[in-house]
Amino acid sequence: MKRWTWIIHRIIRQIWFRAGIISLLSVALAILAGVITPYLPYAFDVDIGQRSVGTILQIMASSMLAVTTFSLTAMVSAYSSATQLATPRATQLMVSDPTSQNALSTFLGAFVFSMVGIVGLNTSAYGHDGRIILFAATVLIILLVVGTLLRWIGHITAFGRMADVIDRVEEAATQAMAEFAAAPHLGGSAATAVPPNAVAIAGSKTGYVTHIDIAALKAIAEREDLSVHVGVLPGMLVHPARDLVQVEGVVDEATRGGLVKAFTIERHRSFDQDPRLGLIALSEIASRALAPATNDPGTGIEVLNALLRVFLTLGTQPSENGEKDKHGHRVYLGRPSIEDMLTDAFGPILREGGREIEVSLRLTATLAAMHANLPTNRTQIESWAVRHAKRARETMDDADDLAVFESAYARLWPAST
Numbered sequence: 071m072k073r074w075t076w077i078i079h080r081i082i083r084q085i086w087f088r089a090g091i092i093s094l095l096s097v098a099l100a101i102l103a104g105v106i107t108p109y110l111p112y113a114f115d116v117d118i119g120q121r122s123v124g125t126i127l128q129i130m131a132s133s134m135l136a137v138t139t140f141s142l143t144a145m146v147s148a149y150s151s152a153t154q155l156a157t158p159r160a161t162q163l164m165v166s167d168p169t170s171q172n173a174l175s176t177f178l179g180a181f182v183f184s185m186v187g188i189v190g191l192n193t194s195a196y197g198h199d200g201r202i203i204l205f206a207a208t209v210l211i212i213l214l215v216v217g218t219l220l221r222w223i224g225h226i227t228a229f230g231r232m233a234d235v236i237d238r239v240e241e242a243a244t245q246a247m248a249e250f251a252a253a254p255h256l257g258g259s260a261a262t263a264v265p266p267n268a269v270a271i272a273g274s275k276t277g278y279v280t281h282i283d284i285a286a287l288k289a290i291a292e293r294e295d296l297s298v299h300v301g302v303l304p305g306m307l308v309h310p311a312r313d314l315v316q317v318e319g320v321v322d323e324a325t326r327g328g329l330v331k332a333f334t335i336e337r338h339r340s341f342d343q344d345p346r347l348g349l350i351a352l353s354e355i356a357s358r359a360l361a362p363a364t365n366d367p368g369t370g371i372e373v374l375n376a377l378l379r380v381f382l383t384l385g386t387q388p389s390e391n392g393e394k395d396k397h398g399h400r401v402y403l404g405r406p407s408i409e410d411m412l413t414d415a416f417g418p419i420l421r422e423g424g425r426e427i428e429v430s431l432r433l434t435a436t437l438a439a440m441h442a443n444l445p446t447n448r449t450q451i452e453s454w455a456v457r458h459a460k461r462a463r464e465t466m467d468d469a470d471d472l473a474v475f476e477s478a479y480a481r482l483w484p485a486s487t
Contacts, residue, residue, distance in 0.1 A: 260402065269321050373419070
């Protein structure tokens with residue numbers, strides 16, 4: 071994805087964007103009701119008094135202000151609940167929730183429409199026909215608000231709850247993993263050995279890489295006849311002493327600046343282009359649930375089920391040769407390894423849940439299902455199953471629980487027993 075396309079997608083997901091657009095449309099609708107009346111080909115016979123329309127708008131303005139405040143308070147409470155019960159990494163997903171954004175934006179837009187309408191009535195900006203059009207627009211706004219409010223009531227009952235947070239993180243992780251499966255090297259070619267005479271280029275910022283514009287790197291490489299070896303991936307922490315790229319060819323200052331601008335570096339990691347962050351977030355949810363102070367193995371099992379669905383997305387991963395042929399050996403970069411992904415996903419769960427028989431059984435079954443569906447990664451997955459069995463034998467105090475685990479492990483992993 072190109073840099074500007076990615077930036078536009080991020081802006082659209084911001085809560086202020088929808089609120090601003092709907093507020094502007096509300097202002098335009100209220101003004102339009104008074105502007106178009108001189109151009110109407112006919113006059114309305116219905117008589118609607120200025121006071122009656124103003125009363126309705128005043129009621130709606132006061133009501134929408136209260137509803138907007140309540141909705142914003144509920145959203146902030148849901149964010150806080152998700153941070154405390156699940157993981158802070160889920161907050162960015164909840165902030166970009168379209169249903170809550172639409173609800174808040176609609177209520178705010180209705181309030182703005184009411185205020186503009188009241189100002190117009192008090193300044194006699196609306197004539198007889200203008201008041202009728204304003205009244206019709208008010209009825210439409212009320213119907214829209216009622217429908218949005220009903221949907222918001224049903225949504226807020228589950229918004230920010232544990233199951234809702236797990237589902238959101240799983241969807242984000244699945245989308246990032248699917249994009250990784252379709253383009254493991256983000257549209258570039260697989261990493262190759264870097265020549266010793268390559269020019270190293272670093273940036274000036276310290277933070278996480280959240281986006282790499284491969285198309286921009288490829289355009290620079292073709293224009294300047296360069297070979298670009300990318301040394302970082304989305305989700306990695308970079309600093310001025312860490313090289314972003316190493317380039318084969320002659321590089322001037324303008325080209326150096328263009329190469330650095332292809333990397334977006336921010337303070338916090340983003341789920342876009344980073345399949346590991348979703349795994350980390352799911353694992354953090356399970357780790358917190360399995361801690362002795364919480365002791366919630368059910369949540370740990372739900373997370374394992376979600377991790378299984380995310381990992382099975384890798385079954386559609388294409389061959390690396392297709393990517394090489396497509397992009398002509400101009401931009402080379404690595405890819406997250408399956409070992410790192412397994413560590414992100416199961417490391418904290420193994421540490422916190424190895425003593426829980428329910429979690430141990432489900433973790434063993436999850437690894438077995440991955441082993442059966444991901445034939446290219448069976449060696450790494452089996453090593454984690456062996457590691458889990460060793461951990462369970464060391465941490466389980468109850469002999470009966472250990473016997474149950476050994477029976478399940480022997481059945482699912484006969485070659486490792």
